Amino acid sequence: MKAHLLYVEDDESLSFVTRDNLELQGYQITHCDNGATALEIIKNNTFDLCILDVMLPEIDGFTIAEEIRKNNNEVPIIFLTAKSLKEDKIHGLKLGGDDYITKPFSIEELILKIEVFLKRSKINIPQELASYDVGMFNLDYPNLALNQNGTSKSLTQKEADLLKYLIENKNAVIKRSAILKSIWGEDDYFLGRSLDVFISRLRKYLKADETVKIENIHGVGFRLKG
Amino acid sequence: MKAHLLYVEDDESLSFVTRDNLELQGYQITHCDNGATALEIIKNNTFDLCILDVMLPEIDGFTIAEEIRKNNNEVPIIFLTAKSLKEDKIHGLKLGGDDYITKPFSIEELILKIEVFLKRSKINIPQELASYDVGMFNLDYPNLALNQNGTSKSLTQKEADLLKYLIENKNAVIKRSAILKSIWGEDDYFLGRSLDVFISRLRKYLKADETVKIENIHGVGFRLKG
DNA sequence: TACCACTGTTAATGCGCTGTTAATCAAAGA
DNA sequence: TCTTTGATTAACAGCGCATTAACAGTGGTA
Numbered sequence A, B: 001m002k003a004h005l006l007y008v009e010d011d012e013s014l015s016f017v018t019r020d021n022l023e024l025q026g027y028q029i030t031h032c033d034n035g036a037t038a039l040e041i042i043k044n045n046t047f048d049l050c051i052l053d054v055m056l057p058e059i060d061g062f063t064i065a066e067e068i069r070k071n072n073n074e075v076p077i078i079f080l081t082a083k084s085l086k087e088d089k090i091h092g093l094k095l096g097g098d099d100y101i102t103k104p105f106s107i108e109e110l111i112l113k114i115e116v117f118l119k120r121s122k123i124n125i126p127q128e129l130a131s132y133d134v135g136m137f138n139l140d141y142p143n144l145a146l147n148q149n150g151t152s153k154s155l156t157q158k159e160a161d162l163l164k165y166l167i168e169n170k171n172a173v174i175k176r177s178a179i180l181k182s183i184w185g186e187d188d189y190f191l192g193r194s195l196d197v198f199i200s201r202l203r204k205y206l207k208a209d210e211t212v213k214i215e216n217i218h219g220v221g222f223r224l225k226g
Numbered sequence C: 001t002a003c004c005a006c007t008g009t010t011a012a013t014g015c016g017c018t019g020t021t022a023a024t025c026a027a028a029g030a
Numbered sequence D: 001t002c003t004t005t006g007a008t009t010a011a012c013a014g015c016g017c018a019t020t021a022a023c024a025g026t027g028g029t030a
Helices: A012-024 A035-044 A061-071 A086-094 A107-121 A157-168 A176-184 A189-206 B012-024 B035-044 B061-071 B086-094 B107-123 B157-168 B176-184 B189-206
Strands: A004-008 A028-032 A049-053 A077-081 A099-102 A131-134 A137-140 A145-148 A151-154 A173-175 A213-217 A221-225 B004-008 B028-032 B049-053 B077-081 B099-102 B132-134 B137-140 B145-148 B151-154 B213-217 B221-225
Touching (some): A004 A012, A028 A035, A035 A061, A061 A086, A086 A099, A107 B086, A137 A157, A157 A176, A176 A189, A176 A221, B004 B012, B004 B035, B028 B035, B049 B061, B061 B077, B086 B099, B157 B176, B189 B213
Parallel strands (some): A049 A077, A077 A099
Antiparallel strands (some): A131 A137, A213 A221, B137 B145, B213 B221
């Protein structure tokens, strides 16, 4: 679902390039070049974010912001202006604006600021990022769970740490010392024995899938194939 | 309930007056003048907003922001700096910062920006209207009541806070430290013992429904199943 | 001022889980 | 063959947790 942005700006060449850039970023842009049209548009539309040039002929950006706020206290508003006077910044913020970018601005900065506010207005924060796949298994790291088609096995923190580390380095040879330093924080002989025990346990958990294997590289370390 | 702000700034005279102003606004300020101390503080505390000076001796504001983001993607971060270089602004925003104020700044602007972000982080949690269901129970949070088909048990504020937090994170593993920081504001050994007592009390309240359970994840935290 | 009710913290006790260690056997390399 | 390295299982010590009870701080009330 594309975010829908209102962009009010009277400078034709600037608005062309900015709009182009924003659409390239995947936003849906409604642009208009004067305040009166903007007021018409906001009557019948809702947006996810508004970018308002302050210096417009006739009806300025502040006025548009006031109108928007009469019906909507939520939508983020970013002002755009050539002036960088302190008083203007404050005025914009007091009207219920959220940020203030002075021209000339970099498009990258504008995009980043847009994302800051869109991020905050969304309730959905998919936490699937911390999920790791190997073979038929899925490691749900934050929940310390190893899932395989329906069933779920709960792991201890260290088991999950180690398995995550192995999956992150899947199909590569990992030295014993690297694992120990990363998971246990240090590397000595006895921790090496512990590591062996953990590898053994993980092998047991993973043995339902023949294609997934923790191989030993003699004298070096391990490799998770999968 | 006062908003709790972290303010990291090494300029003594500036931080004094700024802190003074912010406290006058009704914020609770935790100030420190160097990065190392800041990193210690964020380990055991959560804040509603962070204001970080970028130019600090040894550990800079960007580094602090990175550390904060490792555990918390939500808290707004405002950078404060003498430099107004485009690259710095973009760098800060990419790290997960929310805004960038260049010195010298007016205290009024800072306060307005703080309010912008505090307002938005509260909008994300429109809790007062929400009622929380788990199993056969319904938590009426504003009234501190736990209802189950007709009968009602009244809770203390902290009991309700904790239960609300658990329900919001239902079926996910929640770290002890996360709970403590969220409900108690900080994380130390003795508060951990208190948490255990509260968990025990909640279990008693919830035991009428077999399908609802607060599980312990050894060495990690808890999970409310239901 | 003394008393009581209510909350949240601290203390005490016993149980259970986790990670380490030990012991034994198997595999690999010299 | 002999030595080193790894695999697996079992047992153990210590820490983390659950629960109950006692305690301290707060505010209300007579």
